[in-house]
Amino acid sequence: MTELATPSRPQRPEFRNINAFKDLPTYRWPLAALVSGMHRISGLIMFLLLPFIIWLFDTSVSSEFSYARFSAAFSTGLGFLPGWFIKLVALGLIWAFLHHIVAGLRHLWMDVAHAVSKEFGRRSAIVTLVLSLGVTALLGAKLFNLY
Amino acid sequence: MSVNYGSKRLVVGAHYGLRDWLAQRVTAVLMVLFTLVVLVKVLVTRGPLGYEGWAGIFAPQWMKALTFTIIVALIWHIWVGMREIWMDYVKPVWLRLSLQVFTIVWLAGCAGWAIQVLWRL
Numbered sequence: 230m231t232e233l234a235t236p237s238r239p240q241r242p243e244f245r246n247i248n249a250f251k252d253l254p255t256y257r258w259p260l261a262a263l264v265s266g267m268h269r270i271s272g273l274i275m276f277l278l279l280p281f282i283i284w285l286f287d288t289s290v291s292s293e294f295s296y297a298r299f300s301a302a303f304s305t306g307l308g309f310l311p312g313w314f315i316k317l318v319a320l321g322l323i324w325a326f327l328h329h330i331v332a333g334l335r336h337l338w339m340d341v342a343h344a345v346s347k348e349f350g351r352r353s354a355i356v357t358l359v360l361s362l363g364v365t366a367l368l369g370a371k372l373f374n375l376y
Numbered sequence: 377m378s379v380n381y382g383s384k385r386l387v388v389g390a391h392y393g394l395r396d397w398l399a400q401r402v403t404a405v406l407m408v409l410f411t412l413v414v415l416v417k418v419l420v421t422r423g424p425l426g427y428e429g430w431a432g433i434f435a436p437q438w439m440k441a442l443t444f445t446i447i448v449a450l451i452w453h454i455w456v457g458m459r460e461i462w463m464d465y466v467k468p469v470w471l472r473l474s475l476q477v478f479t480i481v482w483l484a485g486c487a488g489w490a491i492q493v494l495w496r497l
Contacts, residue, residue: 272457276479279454279486287493289427290434296427330411333404340401 260354268332271325278322303372313373320369328361400456403449410446431497440494447494451487455479 244252258266275282288299303319306312335353339345344353370376379385414433421429434443458479466472 269457269461272454273461276454276458276482279482280489283486283490283493286490290431290497291493293427296430330408334408337401337404 259351260358261350264328264332264335264354264357267328271329271332274321274325275329278318281318282322316372320365320372323368323372324361324365327364328357331357331361396456399452403453406449407446407453410442413442434494435497440497443494444491447487447490451483454483 242255244256247253247256285299288295288302290296301307302312302315304312307315335357338353339349417433418425418430434440459476462472462475462479466475
């Protein structure tokens, strides 16, 4: 109230019809917003790579022969794509899945517990990022034979 | 939900969109539970998993039925999410409609493929 009544209110940037190139670089991204944006991006990635995911399912379960092709994709490659590239795409999918599932569980928790405070949003966003990126790093290291 | 078709259909109000919201959460919970089932089955396997162990997880009839349900849940979940993305970021009606049609075609094709794989097992 007092702040509104004072004539010298701090000038804050106003965004209308956000332009991806002009506005987004200067746009403020609180961690909760970042997690939300990444939730959408990870979902989009998995949607676009859905045929690849089903190819992995198909080749891995159909027969011994196809299973060998499935394994070879990660070592010798697939068509003109080298094995490390397939591993990289798989790692991208692992991240997308982990981020999506943790951020989704965060949403479910908010729905059930009515946990909608600003502080909870920030803290749970940190937990989401640490968990999803941490497990992605662990599985990625395994995928690239680091341990 | 009241009348959702014809001239008396409800197009505004607090409950519009509740079905999508709920479907998104129900399908998500189902997929989380399915992930846990597969994860447990992988972890209880003794020794290296290999083809036999991995394909064996999906071989029982109940697991096929469950996986089939999860494929339906997945497609439904993706549809709600992708429609939301197109509605939020794509304004021109012709482009949005085209992207939504593409999404449906993409998802229907993928679902058919996945289900075919499942019942060949």
